[in-house]
Amino acid sequence: MKIAVAGTGYVGLVAGVCFAEVGHDVICVDIDEDKIKSMKKGISPIYENDLQDLMVKNYSEGRLNYTTDFKSAYKDADAVFIGVGTPEQLDGSANLSHIATVARQIAECVEKDCLVVVKSTVPVGTNDKVEQFIHDFLINKVKVEVASNPEFLAQGSAVHDTLQAPRIIIGTESKWAEKILMKIYEPFKLPVVSVNRRSAEMIKYASNDFLALKISYMNDIANLCELVGADIQAVANGMSYDDRIGNKFLNAGIGYGGSCFPKDTKALEYLAKQHGYDLRTVKATIDVNNDQKTILFKKASKRLITFNGLKIAVLGLTFKPGTDDLRESPTLDNIPLLLEQGADIYAYDPVGADNFKRLYPEGKNGNGTITYVNDPKEALESANVCFIFTEWDQIKAVKTTDYKKLMRSPLVYDGRNIYDLKDMLKAEVEYYSVGR
Ligand code: UDX
Numbered sequence: 542m543k544i545a546v547a548g549t550g551y552v553g554l555v556a557g558v559c560f561a562e563v564g565h566d567v568i569c570v571d572i573d574e575d576k577i578k579s580m581k582k583g584i585s586p587i588y589e590n591d592l593q594d595l596m597v598k599n600y601s602e603g604r605l606n607y608t609t610d611f612k613s614a615y616k617d618a619d620a621v622f623i624g625v626g627t628p629e630q631l632d633g634s635a636n637l638s639h640i641a642t643v644a645r646q647i648a649e650c651v652e653k654d655c656l657v658v659v660k661s662t663v664p665v666g667t668n669d670k671v672e673q674f675i676h677d678f679l680i681n682k683v684k685v686e687v688a689s690n691p692e693f694l695a696q697g698s699a700v701h702d703t704l705q706a707p708r709i710i711i712g713t714e715s716k717w718a719e720k721i722l723m724k725i726y727e728p729f730k731l732p733v734v735s736v737n738r739r740s741a742e743m744i745k746y747a748s749n750d751f752l753a754l755k756i757s758y759m760n761d762i763a764n765l766c767e768l769v770g771a772d773i774q775a776v777a778n779g780m781s782y783d784d785r786i787g788n789k790f791l792n793a794g795i796g797y798g799g800s801c802f803p804k805d806t807k808a809l810e811y812l813a814k815q816h817g818y819d820l821r822t823v824k825a826t827i828d829v830n831n832d833q834k835t836i837l838f839k840k841a842s843k844r845l846i847t848f849n850g851l852k853i854a855v856l857g858l859t860f861k862p863g864t865d866d867l868r869e870s871p872t873l874d875n876i877p878l879l880l881e882q883g884a885d886i887y888a889y890d891p892v893g894a895d896n897f898k899r900l901y902p903e904g905k906n907g908n909g910t911i912t913y914v915n916d917p918k919e920a921l922e923s924a925n926v927c928f929i930f931t932e933w934d935q936i937k938a939v940k941t942t943d944y945k946k947l948m949r950s951p952l953v954y955d956g957r958n959i960y961d962l963k964d965m966l967k968a969e970v971e972y973y974s975v976g977r
Contacts, residue, residue, distance in 0.1 A: 542725055545570060545618040547643040549580065549607070551587060551699060551800070552660050552692055553624025558595045559703040560622075561605035563728035568614040569607045580607045588865040588892055591700040611643075615650040620721060622690070623671075624660045633807035635664055644671050648678035648685070656721045657687045662749075662805060664812050665742040668712070688713045688722055689738045691745035696799065697863025709733045712741020746809045750823050753802040755790045757829035763793035763976025764836070773976030774958060793976040795930065795956035796833035798860030798869035803830070834871040837928060837954040838878050840973055844952070845926070849883035849908075852949070854920035856939075857931025857957075859893035867896050871956065872930050876901060880909035887912050887920040891935050921947040932957035941968035 542565050546557035549571040557569040571577055576586050583600065585593040599605035608614055615621055625639035640661060647657055657675060659668050672687035679685060689712030694702040709726050711733060713719040719735055726733055736744070763773035773793045781788035797803070806827050813820035845851070860870035867873065870893075879886060880901075886909060890897065894913045901911050914920050917939050921927060927948065929936060941964045944951045951970040958974045965972035 542566070542619045542721075543617065544568075544725065545611075545614040545621045547611070547621060547623045547647075548625035548639070548661070549573075549576060549586065550624065550626055551589070551694070551696065553622065554580075554585070554587065555589065555592065555694060555699045555703055556622055556624055556660055556692065558592060558599060558605060559700065559729075560725070561599035562595055562704065565604065565725065565728075567599075567605050568618075569605070570609070570611045570614045571607070572609060574609055577607045577609050589699050590697060590863070595700060611646050612650045615647050615655075616652045618651075618655055620656045620658055620725060621647055621651075622658045622660050624692075627661050627663055627804075629804045629807060633811040635662070635804070635808050637663065637667060640667070640671060641674060644674050645678050648675040649680050651679075651683055651685060652681055654684040656718050657685060658690045658722065659687060660690055660692050662691060662745050662801070662808075663689075663742060664808060665739050665746070668738045668742060684717075686713075686715060686718045687738070688718045689741035690722060691741060693745070693748065696866055697861070704729065706731050710741050710744050711735050712738040712744075714738055746805055746812075749801055749805040750809050750826065752790050753797055753806050753830070754822055754826045756792075756797045756802075757826040757833070759791050759793045760796060760833045760975070761829050764833075766976040772962075776976075792958070794833075794958060795835075795837060795871045795975065796830040798834075798871060800866065800868045803827075803869040806830075834874045835878065836975065837956050837973065838875050841926060841928075841952075841954050844973075847882055848879050848926070851884055851925040852923055853879055853884045853886045854917075854924040854927040854948070855879075855886050855888040856890075856917050856920060856927065856929045856936045857893075857933055858888060858890035858897045859931050862931055862933045865892040865896055867893055867900070870930070872897070873900075875928065875930070876911075877907075880907045880911070883908040885910045885912075887914055887922075887924065889914050889917045889920045889936070890931065891933055893931075918943060918947060924948045925950055925952065927953045929953070929955040929957055929959060932959055941965050941970060944968065944970045 544560050544565050544567045546553045546569045549569050557567045561567040583597040623643050627635040630636050668687045668689045675685050711722045766773045777791040780786050810820050810823050858872045937959050945968050953972045955974040
């Protein structure tokens with residue numbers, strides 16, 4: 542089928558590439574000329590496992606192309622997928638202006654019947670409005686319907702999560718729309734769950750917010766574990782044998798970040814508020830996460846007089862391993878606090894350092910300084926304190942004995958519970974983690 546995809550971020554590009562991979566004829570549209578040019582050269586704008594290889598393969602085999610010319614892309618497409626961003630606004634609501642722009646372009650271009658599929662995460666009820674909006678601006682006498690098809694990909698495994706998704710959710714209001722989406726997804730050979738549009742929109746939020754809730758719950762329990770002398774990892778392990786609980790997303794730490802959980806929890810809370818409903822569980826999820834992000838900074842602040850003039854090793858900058866994304870990363874809460882006190886930070890991250898440099902350039906930053914290093918051990922050399930913020934393999938590979946050997950004083954705050962408590966004790970490291 543001929544598919545156009547609007548937006549070449551995580552959602553749009555990964556979807557487009559995977560549609561091409563299963564045999565569809567795909568054109569990806571973006572407004573950024575430079576991005577289009579470099580994608581044609583085979584360069585992925587995002588760091589994502591397998592993505593670049595599949596881009597090169599499908600482009601060279603002629604099933605995938607990129608353009609800024611939305612007219613030529615939309616006019617004869619069987620389906621247009623919208624994967625543009627819905628950034629969070631100051632009040633927590635989602636900004637739908639990019640969706641509206643694309644919807645209007647589609648309405649003004651389509652020359653044959655076309656299914657518009659919204660992949661971006663949008664508040665429940667948005668797809669009804671998008672459909673109305675398109676009908677209001679439609680120029681040619683053609684049939685256009687809107688369907689919802691939320692994605693559930695995680696950064697770092699986006700291609701895998703799309704090609705091997707546990708389920709595909711489609712939300713349609715007619716048999717015609719359902720049939721088209723079934724046909725598009727047929728070659729994926731995956732379970733398809735077909736519901737109405739609003740339910741599909743809600744499944745996306747309910748799923749993400751449930752996972753965020755699970756993390757905040759474990760963090761809440763972890764904090765209590767510390768007070769009563771229990772070990773959150775042992776507790777999580779004990780819980781995980783129960784199928785009803787499952788064995789994933791039980792890791793306590795310094796809170797969730799990324800482009801989805803923080804935004805989607807706030808958006809659902811906002812939606813509930815708009816309808817006069819107090820969504821207490823999601824509100825609590827957000828509250829716990831906000832406090833959790835700086836829990837180790839607070840702990841270290843109690844132990845030390847000040848961070849002023851201390852060499853602080855920061856291991857990991859991204860919100861999780863396997864991505865260069867810094868959005869809502871706990872480091873963005875902790876680094877300013879350390880700098881405010883005049884800390885000299887030596888930061889290591891295998892892929893996120895360049896993005897971080899754009900926010901905090903090398904050298905003097907406020908009262909403190911940041912130096913970026915290429916090896917975790919370089920950061921640890923003569924350091925007074927170490928904070929571990931991301932569980933990259935390169936960081937996990939640092940031996941317990943290295944902390945004692947390299948640091949001026951082996952004082953380690955681990956936000957990802959990487960090390961065994963006994964091993965750190967044996968290595969004579971003063972070690973603080975979460976919930977243990
Ligand atoms: C998430 C969802 O997994 C995905 O289905 C959705 O479409 C988008 O949001 P992503 O943001 O890429 O994907 O990352 P994920 O791997 O889910 O981790 C999110 C955050 O939760 C990270 O900051 C991670 O460190 C944290 N996390 C995850 C925990 O603190 N504990 C856990 O047990 C799991």
